[in-house]
Every structure is written in C-alpha cells, then in structure tokens.
Amino acid sequence: DGGITQSPKYLFRKEGQNVTLSCEQNLNHDAMYWYRQDPGQGLRLIYYSQIVNDFQKGDIAEGYSVSREKKESFPLTVTSAQKNPTAFYLCASTPGRGNYGYTFGSGTRLTVV
Amino acid sequence: QKEVEQNSGPLSVPEGAIASLNCTYSDRGSQSFFWYRQYSGKSPELIMFIYSNGDKEDGRFTAQLNKASQYVSLLIRDSQPSDSATYLCANRGAGGTSYGKLTFGQGTILTVHP
Numbered sequence A: 001d002g003g004i005t006q007s008p009k010y011l012f013r014k015e016g017q018n019v020t021l022s023c024e025q026n027l028n029h030d031a032m033y034w035y036r037q038d039p040g041q042g043l044r045l046i047y048y049s050q051i052v053n054d055f056q057k058g059d060i061a062e063g064y065s066v067s068r069e070k071k072e073s074f075p076l077t078v079t080s081a082q083k084n085p086t087a088f089y090l091c092a093s094t095p096g097r098g099n100y101g102y103t104f105g106s107g108t109r110l111t112v113v
Numbered sequence B: 001q002k003e004v005e006q007n008s009g010p011l012s013v014p015e016g017a018i019a020s021l022n023c024t025y026s027d028r029g030s031q032s033f034f035w036y037r038q039y040s041g042k043s044p045e046l047i048m049f050i051y052s053n054g055d056k057e058d059g060r061f062t063a064q065l066n067k068a069s070q071y072v073s074l075l076i077r078d079s080q081p082s083d084s085a086t087y088l089c090a091n092r093g094a095g096g097t098s099y100g101k102l103t104f105g106q107g108t109i110l111t112v113h114p
Helices: none
Strands: A004-007 A010-013 A018-025 A033-035 A043-048 A064-066 A077-078 A087-094 A107-112 B004-006 B010-012 B018-023 B033-039 B045-051 B055-059 B062-064 B073-074 B087-094 B102-104 B108-113
Touching: A004 A064, A004 A087, A004 B045, A010 A018, A010 B004, A018 A107, A043 A064, A043 B102, A077 B073, A107 B045, B018 B033, B018 B087, B018 B108, B033 B062, B045 B062, B045 B073, B073 B087
Parallel strands: A010 A107, B010 B108
Antiparallel strands: A004 A018, A018 A077, A033 A043, A033 A087, A064 A077, A087 A107, B004 B018, B018 B073, B033 B045, B033 B087, B055 B062, B062 B073, B087 B102, B087 B108
C-alpha cells in the first residue's frame, strides 16, 4: 500500500544535539512538506519541496534544515539552534500542482530531555 | 489577522445533534478548502474538500463555502461520540508559488457527549 512513513515515532533530544527525522513516501508525489504542531495549536510550515534538489523555507524555518536528494525522501534535521524543539512533527505530500489535499505521515513526537 | 481562523472551542454537543464548525480566511485568491479531523496523538486525516461556492455533502458531513464572505464551514449531522476530535480548516492560496501549500487554522476541539 502507498503511503508516507515517518520514523521514529518518538524521539528524545539532549540539549545541544542535532537530530534527524525521517520521511519516506512511495506515492510518487512531487511535493513534500514538514509541519510542526504544538499542543492546542494548528500546523505551522517549516520547509517544503516541490522537486528533487530544491526546497523553500516555510514560516518557521529557523533552527531546521532539510534535504531532497531523492523524490521519495525528505528528512528534517532539528539543529541545536532550535531552542524550543519539543513538538509533534508531521510530514505530508501531494502530487503537486492542482487541488489536492495532503497525505500525512503518522508523525514524530520530539521531546527535549 | 490570522490567515485562517477557526471559531474558538472547545465545542460540546449532545449525541445526535448537529455540530457546526466555522472558519474564515484572509486570502481572497484562495482556491480550495479542506477540513481535516485529528484524533489526539494522531495525524490529521482529510474528511472534506470544497472548491466552489455552495454546499457539498458527503454522508453526515456538509461543507459550505462562501467566497464573497471568505467563510467556510463544516456541519456534522447526527453527531457521534466517535466524532470527538480536533477539526482543522485549511486553504490553498492563489498563485503559482503556492504549489500545493496549505495554511491551517488553529483547530476546533469537538466533544460529542452521550
């Protein structure tokens, strides 16, 4: 079955540590997105990518980095510069241009310890 | 002004009643609108989308869009306890640079009590 796989489901980060969240899709979608969700809040866009080897900053990109070396993969690195990284991270994809909704992964819950 | 704003919750309705969720948006060029349901600790799932003015019905769900008033709503008829969740409104803006990017509201928590 096609879908988006995020891993790990839970992740713990120590102060000053970089961590990478994985997002893989087998839907042949062109566009991929990373959102952050804090308790009681909606989704805020971190980064998005329309095609391989290209990506754009979203509304809250500071302290995060991404890469898009393959169409299927869009990993997110939470760097030590992100001072408040504890949140629920969601990866999503769409076929591309047009009136499509998102397909979401199951999310990664990141906690700073 | 937030780009997408939802009626503040939480909203509590009795089982069998109609739940009404509302959303306003600021981008007049928005082309499409989506309603997602999110259970606690889970990722959002798409339940309705609407592009044209008027009503769109799917089972117990009806989405209503009024572009002149920049308003979109979701009605849930015969509400069930299993409908208890956070409902997220989202829109896709106009223009080529948006490339499918959705902007989400802050969500409305719905509780359906027996």
